[in-house]
Amino acid sequence: MWMVRAALQNSPMLRLCIFTCFLAVKADIGQECPKFTGLSIANAIIGTNLKVQILLYTRRNQNCAESFSDHNDYNLTASIHLNVTKKTIIVIHGYRPTGSPPVWIDKIKDLLLEREDVNIIIVDWNRGATTMNYPSAVSNAKKLVVILKNMIDQMLENGASLDSVYMIGVSLGAHVAGFVGKAYNGKIGRITGLDPAGPSFTGRLPHERLDFNDAQFVDVIHTDIDALGYRKPLGNIDFYPNGGTDQPGCPKTIFGGYYADKWKEHLIEKNPPVTTAYFDTSDKDPFCMYHYFVDIIIWNKSSKEGFIKIKITDNAGNTTESKIKNDAASFHQYKQAKILAGFYPDFDNISKIALTYSTRNTVGPKYKLRVLEMRLKSLSNSKRIQLCRYDFILLENIETTFKPIPCQDIAE
Template sequence: MFHSAFQRFPLLGICFFACFLACCVRADTGGKCTEFTDLNLPDALIGTDLKLQLLLYTRKNKNCSENLSGQNLTSVYLNVTKKIIFVIHGYRPTGSPPIWINEIKNSLLAKEDINIIIVDWNRGATTLIYPTAVSNTRKVAEMLKNLIDEMLENGASLDSIYMIGVSLGAHIAGFVGKAYSGKIGRITGLDPAGPSFSGKEPTERLYHTDAQFVDVIHTDIDALGYRKPLGNIDFYPNGGTDQPGCPQTILGGSQYFKCDHQRSVFLFMSSLEQKCNITAFPCDSYVGYRNGECTSCEAFKPLPCPALGYYADKWKNHLIEKNPPVTNAYFDTSDKEPFCMYHYFVDIIAWNKSSRRGFIRIQIEDRAGNIIESKINSDAAVFHQYRQAKILAGFYMDFDSISKITLTFSTKNVVGPKYKLRVLQMRLRSLSNTERFQLCRYDFILLENNETSFRPVPCHEMDV
C-alpha cells in the first residue's frame, strides 16, 4: 500500500524519507539520535548495573540528542559560554522513562537559548531494591563532576551551571554542588527523596550551601519526599502533603503512590509556561499561612512575593542577606494544570455579644454569570465581638468584576439550636492582585446553614 502510494506521489516518498532522517539521524555527524534508556519491570526484578548517558539538547538539535558520554567533550552542539542546565531524574522502580522528560526539555529550550543535559542514569535507578539506587547517587555525582571538570577546562563557568534534580536526583545535584564547595550557580530540588535521607547530616543530602542558590518544592512530605527545609527557599504547596487532584485511597492505583511526588515536577513546568501567577507567602508554617498570619509581602518590597519554580531566583539576593539565608513559603493550588489558584481573604467583624465558632462557605459570581465556590476548605474560625476573623478563600479563576457574594455560616453541629452570626463588616480582598479595590458589606445577619447573597460595595476609605 505504501509502495503504491509513493509511486503515485513521488514527492510524498521524498518528504517521508526526509522526515525520517530529521527525526532519527544527525546529518552533520551521521550518528543516530540517542534515546533515553527504556527499561521495564523484568529489568527491575533482575537489577541493573549503573550506566550513564548524558543527552545534550540545544536549539540546534532540540529533537535529536547528542550523547556526551565518553566523547571527551568533542561535542558538535555544546556551547560552554551559555547556561548549562542538567536535568536529573530519580528512582525508577519499573524502568520506564519519566513521562515529563521531553516536556521539561522543550519548555526550557523555548524559554532560553541554553544547553540542556538530560542525565539518564536509568540503568542504576531501575531496581526493586531502593537502597541500591540510593548508593548509586554518589557514583552518578562523581561522573557528573568529571564532565563538569572538562567543561570548565574548555571555558565554562560554575556560575552558569544550573541543576534540576527530581527525588533522588535532587540529592545527586547536592553532591555535585558539594564537590565544588557550593560555587555552582543554582540547584532546584523537586520533592527531594525522603527515604534513606531523612535525619541525615547536611553532608549526606541536599543542603542550602550546595549552590549559590538552592530552591526546593516539597509535595509529598508525608511519604516519598523530604519533610524539612533543604534550600534557601522551600516551597510547600498545599502544605506539602496531599495535592489536589491526586487519589486519596489505594483505589487510585499507581497514581496513589506517585501523584503527590510527581506534582513538584508539573508545578515547576507550569512556572515555565507562566499561564498564571502562582503566589507563595513566606511564613513559619502552613497553619500560620491559612490563618492569615503571613499573607502580605509588604515587608519584602520592592521584591514581589516569592515566585515558584523557574523564577524563584529573583529572591536570591534577598536571601543571601538573611541570617540564616533560608525561607519557607506556602500557598494553595488547583487540582490540574496549570494549577492556578487565586487567593482572597474574607475578613469578618462580628458584633454578637457571645463568641461564635463556625465555618464560612464562600461563593462569588462575576458579571459574566460565572459562579465559583472557594476550593479551600477553611478551618473553623472564632468570631469575637468587634474582632476581625480572617477566612482564606481560593478560586480556580480570577474575577475582573464581582457582582455577587454568597456566604453560608455553619457550626456543623448535628443537634442543638441553630445560631445567627451578626456581621458588622465583611471585607473581600485579593491576595493575588493586591492593587484591586477591596469590596465590603455592612450590617447583616447570617442564619446558620442558609445562603445569604448580596452585592458588595467598595469599602469605605477608613476601612481599607
C-alpha cells in the first residue's frame, strides 16, 4: 500500500489517469459531478449554519468540479487539476435570501476559462449565506475569511504567488474578498467587487469593509446603489453603469444581480489613482451603447437653459433616440454646450438628425434657440466623420429635422 501511495504522490500523470478513469466510471453508474449547494426558502426561514464547499474548475475539468470541504481541510494541494503556477481566480457569492444557487455561477466560470487558462475556485457558502436574518449572513461571511485564508496559505506553501491571486466578490462576497486581502496586507494581485453590500458596511471605516488598499488593484462595479448596494467609491476605480441603479435587462428588484455578460476586463496599472467612472449599457447582447457628443453654439444674446432630445436616422430609414437622460444644459452666446447622447444601435451612415429643444416649463412664453453650429461627434469611433449643421432655429417643443453635412473642420 505504501508503494501505491508513493507512486500517486510522485506521479501527477498517474493521478490524472486514475481521476479520468474515475470520472468515466462515475458517469457509467449515473453519479453526478459535485454541484453548488441548492437550498430553498424553507432553509432561509429556519436559517443555516456556515458550511463551505470549494469547487475547483480548470480547462481540464471545466464541466466537472473537484470538490473540497472541511472533511479534507480544504486541502487544494492534493488536487489533481490545480496548477499553482497559473493565475487563480476565486469567486465568492453573497447573501442568498431564497437559498437558490446564483444563476450566474456557471456562466462566469465558463467565460473566465474561455478567456484564460486559469484555476477557477467557486466558494460555495450557500449554507451560511441562506437566511432571512441578514446579520447572521454577515457574521458567517466573516467566519468564511478564516477558511479562505487557510486555503490560500496552503497554496502559497506549495509555490503559488500572491500576485497571481484574483478574487471576485459579489455583494457580501466583495467585503469577504476585502477582509482576505487585508490579511495579506494588500499584496493580493487583484480584487473585483461586484455590487458590494451596503447594509452593515455603509459608513464603516476602511478596515471594516472592502477598501482600495486590500489588493494591488481593486476595481468595483456598483449596480444597485438605490437599494442594497454600497453607494460610495471603494476601489482604485469604481464604475457606475447606468448611474449605478437599475440595470437594463436585469430584474428591477433589490435582488437584481450583476450579469456575467456585462463583466469586462479593465486596464490595470501599478499604483493606480483612485478614479470614478460612469458608463451606460443596453438591455440586449452585446450590451453596448454607442456614445456621441452633440455640441451646440448659439447666437442668442441672453443665456438659456433647457433640454435637447436627439434622434438620428440612417440611410435605410431606421431611427433611434438617445437613451441618456441629461441634466439641463446651459446655452451661452458663442460658447459651446456639450450634450452626451447614447444610442443602442450604431449607425454607420447617418442621413438625418432631429433635435427638440424644451425648457419643460408648462407656463410662460416659449423660447427658441438660434443655433450657429451643431456638431455630432462619435465617442465610440473617433475616426468617424463629424457631422454638422449651421445657422438654424430650434423652436421650443417642436422637432426640427435636417440633413447633416461633414463639418468644415475637425476643431474640438
